[in-house]
Amino acid sequence: MADTISFARGAPSLDIVDVEGLSAAAQRAFANDPGGLTAYGTAIGYVPLRKWIAEKHGVDESRVLVTNGSMQADAFLFQTLVQSGSDVVVEKPTYDRTLLNLKSLGAQIHMVSLERDGISTDELAGLLRGGVKPSLAHVIPNFQNPAGYTLSLEKRRALLDLAGEFGFPIFEDDPYIDIRFAGESLPTMLSLDESDDKVVYASSFSKTVAPGVRVGYLVGPAGLIDDIRKLATNTYIAPNMVAQGIVYEFCASGAIDRSIATVKAALAERVDILCDALAEHLPEATFQKPEGGYFMWVSLPEGSDIDAIFAAASERGVAIVKGTDFLLEGGENTLRLAYSGVTADQIEEGVKRLAEAVHAVPVAG
Template structure:
């Protein structure tokens, strides 16, 4: 079998990680604050990084908690808010780990269709007003959504804020890809427009520094963050101070800006290459090229069985994630391609193999 070309993992390839910058940041962290870097710290995270994040979002540090990755942040928020039987709105499709976490808590997961400009707010309002569903929270990935790559429009952000205030639910603005925009215009976060204390915002340094750093955070009303702090204290006393101190030095020095610029330039080129390859080798596929982030959603012709495509692709040494992993039902002809972890010259060969796999799965000659 040929070497595997993987469109499966949402992580940057090593060639676009600023290894030298990270090494220098680690040295500064141990030199400048050996006590804070090596000590336990507190459950809210490394104080200088917490303040840097607060300044970034224009909030008081009491509204920020820094965690071991954004998935830890998600888990804390779900634990503090979601009980068995509670209705929770998510996008259709949505991140597979979010689905697993919520279903593991016994939540009544309500999927609302995801359109190319974000969640269908008309359908959401009908769910709330006509069906009388009263969700505890709505989980939304507003920028370059995982798995679809779509971005929530400005008017839909306003509509969500209005609905959250009117019907009393929390908007969980899960935003790890916000800084990885390589085309189009940036949009203000819902957090920055929230006047009712309805938004809890999450992000991560895994996509802008490196995935192995495992540093994420939550921003929200101080009372809610204080409640989550108690959960964090009981879970791990404090998160990883070494990693957080390193991230602070990387951010405070401005190295993060250079790193983000490198990542954006590389991913923009990869999307261009991927789009051209799909148009050439899989012209019957439907997709929208994203303006940022790591992922592209691909819809194959009706009747194509993604399980069969997956089997054929495995035999040909190309990996992807089946669309059905991101849904409670449906999506049997869809898949997610992550272009972040492949180099440009792997993309053409990877899509060629994928096209062969699709033809084989459909019963046509490869």
């Protein structure tokens, strides 16, 4: 069998990671602050990086906590706000590990339809007026995982209004914000929240620096961040100071801007090739061309069997993720394609193999 072409993993291919820049940042980090990198540090994270993040978002440092990846940030927030039986709102579909984490906590999960301009705020309003009282509403506003859709400005404002009216926090999970390669940038809900108490914001350097650094962060109300700091202290004393020190040097030097430019240019090219290949080899598929991020949501004709297609694709050396992984029910005709980890010259061959797999599986009905 030919080597597997993977559209499964949401990670950048090595050719677009600034390995030289990271190596230089590591050397500077150890030269400039050997004590800070080699000590336990504090639960709030590497202090210079925390300050850099606070300045980036225009908030006080007391509102920032730096963690071992944004998934650790998510876990801390869920542990703090979600108990067994708590109502939690998520998008439909949503990130599969979010569903797994919330299920493990015993949350009552309410999936709200995801439209091409983001979560249905009308559907959410109906849910809230029907008596659901969320501990939080989890939203991935930019280039959503798995769909690749972006929440419109109108819906960002509507979500903030609903949060104010019904008294729940918005968890703005935003690791892809800087990976925009088309269209207009939109303000975060964090920046739009004049009260500074409706939004908890999370992001990550995995998508802009490298996944291996495992550095993420939370920005939220100072009291909540302090509660999470105590949880972090009891969990690991302090996060990885070496990784955070390297990320700080990478960011402070401006290397992150060059890295983001490289990633955006590469992913824009890959999206163009992917869309053209799907149109040619799998014309029955429907999708929205992403303006950024790592992912595309693809719908096949009703009656398609994604389990059988997944197996047929694996036999042909192409990896995908089933849409059903991102839902509590339904999605049997959907899949997610990640274009971040495939090089441009692999994409058309990968789509050809996927199309062969789809066409090998009969459509029911």
